Amino acid sequence: MSILSLKTVSKSFGSLKVTDDVSFEVPEGQALGIIGPNGAGKSTLFNLITGNLTADAGTIRFQDQDVTRVPAMQRCFAGVGRSFQIPQPFDHLTVFENLLVAASHGRALDEHEVEADCARILEQTELLPVANKPAGGLSLLQRKRLEMARALATDPKLLLLDEIAGGLTDAECVALIDTIRSVHARGVTIIWIEHVLHALTSVVERLLVLDFGKIIGIGDPEDIMSRPEVKEIYLGIEV
Numbered sequence: 001m002s003i004l005s006l007k008t009v010s011k012s013f014g015s016l017k018v019t020d021d022v023s024f025e026v027p028e029g030q031a032l033g034i035i036g037p038n039g040a041g042k043s044t045l046f047n048l049i050t051g052n053l054t055a056d057a058g059t060i061r062f063q064d065q066d067v068t069r070v071p072a073m074q075r076c077f078a079g080v081g082r083s084f085q086i087p088q089p090f091d092h093l094t095v096f097e098n099l100l101v102a103a104s105h106g107r108a109l110d111e112h113e114v115e116a117d118c119a120r121i122l123e124q125t126e127l128l129p130v131a132n133k134p135a136g137g138l139s140l141l142q143r144k145r146l147e148m149a150r151a152l153a154t155d156p157k158l159l160l161l162d163e164i165a166g167g168l169t170d171a172e173c174v175a176l177i178d179t180i181r182s183v184h185a186r187g188v189t190i191i192w193i194e195h196v197l198h199a200l201t202s203v204v205e206r207l208l209v210l211d212f213g214k215i216i217g218i219g220d221p222e223d224i225m226s227r228p229e230v231k232e233i234y235l236g237i238e239v
């Protein structure tokens with residue numbers, strides 16, 4: 001069964017068509033990777049799925065409900081969680097307090113109702129040792145972990161990760177991948193936009209390639225990466 005389905009979705013900014021007649025489905029429990037050159041429309045696609053942007057045309061269904069015109073907050077309550085490309089935690093709050101804010105606002109619950117869940121997520125994302133430190137003092141890897149933890153705190157059924165591995169060293173990447181795998185193993189469906197291809201393809205079961213707002217390939221990652229049109233787009237980018 002599909003947890004997410006997009007049918008002929010389009011979005012333009014002025015005369016620039018950034019999402020062009022996009023259709024695909026994501027089966028429940030799958031990890032789907034999205035790749036494409038800078039400006040291909042990847043983040044815009046996330047914004048359309050989360051409700052941060054509204055599609056000009058087409059239909060978006062989440063868990064069999066039409067959410068095309070549903071506001072972002074309601075989609076979050078329904079189980080669509082996301083991380084942002086540039087982590088922007090509340091720097092003056094501790095890591096644990098950041099999670100409490102995300103969990104209580106993202107689930108419309110009181111803080112005392114989400115404390116146990118936040119403690120579990122701290123452990124899952126390996127942030128327990130820095131739980132009481134201000135977020136402003138974290139390393140890049142810890143900030144990325146916190147970004148994922150804040151998304152997890154909203155209790156997503158579908159987790160969208162936007163370039164979460166960007167800027168990390170190889171060793172840090174491996175550590176983060178372990179955490180992403182553990183989230184996936186708990187049954188959370190994942191869609192992950194990433195330029196660090198070796199990280200992405202070590203996790204996802206399916207790969208979607210966007211170029212100029214259009215899907216130019218979707219399927220088995222190895223098969224997709226071997227296609228000439230995909231290789232051409234990625235010429236010069238390490239595969």
Ligand SMILES: Nc1ncnc2c1ncn2[C@@H]1O[C@H](COP(=O)(O)OP(=O)(O)OP(=O)(O)O)[C@@H](O)[C@H]1O
Nearest residue numbers: 013016018036037038039040041042043044045085
């Ligand atoms: N709010 C906006 N208003 C106008 N143009 C926008 C807006 N958001 C994005 N764009 C433009 O839409 C195009 C696609 O942007 P988008 O951020 O979705 O691409 P991307 O594939 O995520 O790129 P990157 O890999 O660099 O993050 C770009 O040309 C961008 O400048």
